[in-house]
Amino acid sequence: MSLLNRSRPANLHLPQSATATSVCLSCLARLRQLHLHLPGNHVTTSSFHSTPITPLPHKKWNPSPSSTSRPNSNNRNTTGRRVASKSSKGPIRPSRMTLSERVARSPPRPQISEGRNGKLSKFLERRQEPAVDTGGGMNRRSFRLRSEDKQQYSRETERRRRDLKEITSRPSPSRFLQKPTDPRRSRDASSIKDPVTAGEKEARRIAASRLDSTSSPEEKKYTRPPVRRFGQMKHIASLDHVSSRTREITHAAEEQFNTFETFDFLPQTLEALYKDALDGLEGVAPTPVQSLVIPTLLDKSPAPPLKPLVTENSRHKTKDPLDPDQFHRDGPQSPQSFKTYLIAAETGSGKTLSYVLPLMDTLKRRELHNLSLTQSESLKTQEMLQQPGKWLFDLPSPPITQNPTHGKPYAIILVPTSELVFQVGTLLKKLSYIIKLRTEMISKDFTGTVIKNRLFRSSTPDIIVGTPFMLDRITEANPQMLHRTSHIIIDEADSLFDRSFSPITSPIISRAPNLEKLILCSATIPKSLDTYITKKYPDCKRLVTANLHAVPRRIQLQVVDVAKDPYKNNKTLACAHLCQQIATDSTEPGFSKRVVIFVNERETTAVVTSYLKEAGFNAVSINRDSDSRKILESFTGDKESSTVEEEGVRKGGVKILVTTDLASRGVDTKNVKNVILYDVPYTSIDFIHRLGRTGRMGRRGRAWVLVDKDSNTEYVKEVRKTMFLGQALI
Numbered sequence: 122m123s124l125l126n127r128s129r130p131a132n133l134h135l136p137q138s139a140t141a142t143s144v145c146l147s148c149l150a151r152l153r154q155l156h157l158h159l160p161g162n163h164v165t166t167s168s169f170h171s172t173p174i175t176p177l178p179h180k181k182w183n184p185s186p187s188s189t190s191r192p193n194s195n196n197r198n199t200t201g202r203r204v205a206s207k208s209s210k211g212p213i214r215p216s217r218m219t220l221s222e223r224v225a226r227s228p229p230r231p232q233i234s235e236g237r238n239g240k241l242s243k244f245l246e247r248r249q250e251p252a253v254d255t256g257g258g259m260n261r262r263s264f265r266l267r268s269e270d271k272q273q274y275s276r277e278t279e280r281r282r283r284d285l286k287e288i289t290s291r292p293s294p295s296r297f298l299q300k301p302t303d304p305r306r307s308r309d310a311s312s313i314k315d316p317v318t319a320g321e322k323e324a325r326r327i328a329a330s331r332l333d334s335t336s337s338p339e340e341k342k343y344t345r346p347p348v349r350r351f352g353q354m355k356h357i358a359s360l361d362h363v364s365s366r367t368r369e370i371t372h373a374a375e376e377q378f379n380t381f382e383t384f385d386f387l388p389q390t391l392e393a394l395y396k397d398a399l400d401g402l403e404g405v406a407p408t409p410v411q412s413l414v415i416p417t418l419l420d421k422s423p424a425p426p427l428k429p430l431v432t433e434n435s436r437h438k439t440k441d442p443l444d445p446d447q448f449h450r451d452g453p454q455s456p457q458s459f460k461t462y463l464i465a466a467e468t469g470s471g472k473t474l475s476y477v478l479p480l481m482d483t484l485k486r487r488e489l490h491n492l493s494l495t496q497s498e499s500l501k502t503q504e505m506l507q508q509p510g511k512w513l514f515d516l517p518s519p520p521i522t523q524n525p526t527h528g529k530p531y532a533i534i535l536v537p538t539s540e541l542v543f544q545v546g547t548l549l550k551k552l553s554y555i556i557k558l559r560t561e562m563i564s565k566d567f568t569g570t571v572i573k574n575r576l577f578r579s580s581t582p583d584i585i586v587g588t589p590f591m592l593d594r595i596t597e598a599n600p601q602m603l604h605r606t607s608h609i610i611i612d613e614a615d616s617l618f619d620r621s622f623s624p625i626t627s628p629i630i631s632r633a634p635n636l637e638k639l640i641l642c643s644a645t646i647p648k649s650l651d652t653y654i655t656k657k658y659p660d661c662k663r664l665v666t667a668n669l670h671a672v673p674r675r676i677q678l679q680v681v682d683v684a685k686d687p688y689k690n691n692k693t694l695a696c697a698h699l700c701q702q703i704a705t706d707s708t709e710p711g712f713s714k715r716v717v718i719f720v721n722e723r724e725t726t727a728v729v730t731s732y733l734k735e736a737g738f739n740a741v742s743i744n745r746d747s748d749s750r751k752i753l754e755s756f757t758g759d760k761e762s763s764t765v766e767e768e769g770v771r772k773g774g775v776k777i778l779v780t781t782d783l784a785s786r787g788v789d790t791k792n793v794k795n796v797i798l799y800d801v802p803y804t805s806i807d808f809i810h811r812l813g814r815t816g817r818m819g820r821r822g823r824a825w826v827l828v829d830k831d832s833n834t835e836y837v838k839e840v841r842k843t844m845f846l847g848q849a850l851i
């Protein structure tokens with residue numbers, strides 16, 4: 122008893138008047154720990170407990186420096202880490218939470234019954250492995266302190282290095298591009314399968330050396346395999362490498378063009394930008410991508426003379442749309458008279474304005490230039506007519522043109538979905554109110570009559586925004602429509618040049634004989650796009666920002682293991698529970714919180730939405746029948762304040778959108794703070810785009826990814842670590 126009193130920490134629950142049966146179980150656990158560390162400690166517990174307790178196995182006394190200098194009574198565990206005092210934690214929480222009311226309220230935390238030793242130790246074990254793993258978090262210091270993490274990480278890295286060796290010896294696993302087998306690479310593998318003769322080997326060697334000598338330095342540069350940091354992350358390896366030189370250029374541009382005034386815009390462009398495009402925000406500065414792109418695209422030269430119209434009315438497509446391999450077989454186009462640019466920057470970085478502003482400014486300059494030419498012509502005419510002896514027929518006759526400007530836009534902007542047509546089109550309309558240009562939208566949302574009126578009425582639009590599907594059909598029927606088109610912009614270029622879109626996107630470009638600039642824009646450069654551009658537009662100028670392919674660190678990603686308690690592989694329950702937590706947390710006070718849930722399959726949207734609706738949430742999904750434009754509007758618009766009634770119900774204060782990748786690209790959900798990845802995305806590209814719906818334009822964002830027993834947990838962990846380190850996912 123005296124020994125006990127001597128070594129008993131002050132926070133043990135042992136009142137002076139304690140009877141043998143009133144000692145709490147946690148104290149007993151502490152006593153047992155002490156017992157393990159004291160030499161020859163044979164204290165019997167019989168004086169404290171009425172029930173006999175099986176003696177603990179005797180542990181040899183080892184007066185190591187760690188055990189003597191860091192006793193457990195100092196609130197440190199056996200590894201020497203500081204742990205919170207158990208007695209100060211209040212009531213002990215159970216290991217199995219019962220979610221009897223499912224998601225209707227947050228999971229209760231019933232008290233564990235005292236005296237069940239097994240339960241207690243299990244509980245303490247489980248507490249170290251929470252279902253929601255927040256480890257990556259934002260705390261760099263605590264991350265560094267995790268020595269076990271580090272050890273595990275180095276073991277993982279070693280294992281991956283071995284995997285990488287094995288994988289790189291196989292043919293390219295790229296999902297986008299099945300390259301023709303390179304004899305140089307397949308040499309080893311084939312020699313194992315079927316023995317080759319010495320003659321064949323020699324022939325292969327010669328073929329390989331020929332390939333080496335014929336490939337240009339440009340080709341060599343871009344056919345280099347990307348740096349694969351993680352052998353397992355094959356998807357990540359499909360992203361292109363961004364050189365340090367590119368990063369230096371971006372930083373230099375950022376320093377040089379640090380205000381919108383430095384771009385030498387027309388006064389009306391600047392006014393429209395400040396008043397309409399940026400919603401009256403004050404003190405705005407160009408983003409890195411804008412500093413880089415705007416000076417390059419801004420064009421003050423007058424429009425060059427138009428090439429004559431192609432008279433033959435070719436109604437046939439130059440390419441076979443049903444041939445999926447054509448995309449990868451296409452050789453470089455016939456000598457190009459136009460310049461090509463590739464804009465690549467992280468999601469939510471302001472890429473749209475970076476191409477829209479110089480485009481509108483250039484077109485306005487040309488319009489003003491043409492107007493001044495016409496005015497000076499008419500002045501000359503009047504002067505001539507005033508000369509004595511001159512009359513109307515002495516004047517040179519105006520040129521007879523077969524190409525009236527009727528229905529011929531100067532610029533075309535292509536985007537993959539009608540939702541994006543609406544988003545980009547709305548921005549253009551806002552800007553053109555002050556700049557005074559005519560802009561129109563074309564998508565499946567409008568009837569044929571509406572489209573016809575928009576295109577071919579007396580006032581021809583200067584800029585048309587549309588989907589490739591619509592514009593391909595219209596320009597195929599009216600090939601002369603693109604005669605005056607000097608600019609074609611392809612937003613989300615990685616989508617519009619993939620196997621499904623490429624056969625309808627490419628012909629539109631080839632129908633514009635007077636094209637001056639082809640601008641491709643994307644947040645990700647998959648290897649397929651990189652190869653396509655190198656092959657088809659070898660002189661393409663790449664405008665790439667330093668943070669390309671990196672998910673901003675202001676987005677916090679947490680991993681929820683739904684295989685663990687309390688979800689027991691019920692993903693929908695875990696998702697509803699997360700929504701409940703979001704609804705009740707103290708973020709965004711007074712405002713309706715928005716949550717976007719991404720799933721991999723269209724069918725899952727209906728399942729998740731109905732479950733959430735049943736649980737009382739305000740959930741919607743985008744599908745074929747829904748008015749997706751209207752639904753998205755409530756997620757892209759400004760913040761809405763939640764009413765007192767909604768606040769009371771709590772669930773009413775949160776709006777949930779369940780969607781597939783349909784809403785993962787380009788949609789400017791700038792006020793969405795919460796994103797849930799219900800399914801692990803198939804590729805890193807999808808990861809980047811889905812996470813890109815939050816944390817836009819410098820805002821903070823939160824994301825959760827649900828993993829179950831079938832998910833590639835390793836892959837998710839690597840993505841999270843890479844994000845945490847602020848590195849690109851390549």
Ligand SMILES: Nc1ncnc2c1ncn2[C@@H]1O[C@H](COP(=O)(O)OP(=O)(O)OP(=O)(O)O)[C@@H](O)[C@H]1O
Nearest residue numbers: 405406407408468469470471472473644787789818
């Ligand atoms: N210089 C700026 N200052 C403040 N806000 C800006 C600036 N430029 C653009 N924005 C705003 O940032 C938001 C995101 O812009 P935008 O949609 O162009 O991003 P993005 O790079 O195209 O994203 P994504 O890759 O997802 O399509 C828009 O709401 C836009 O109004």
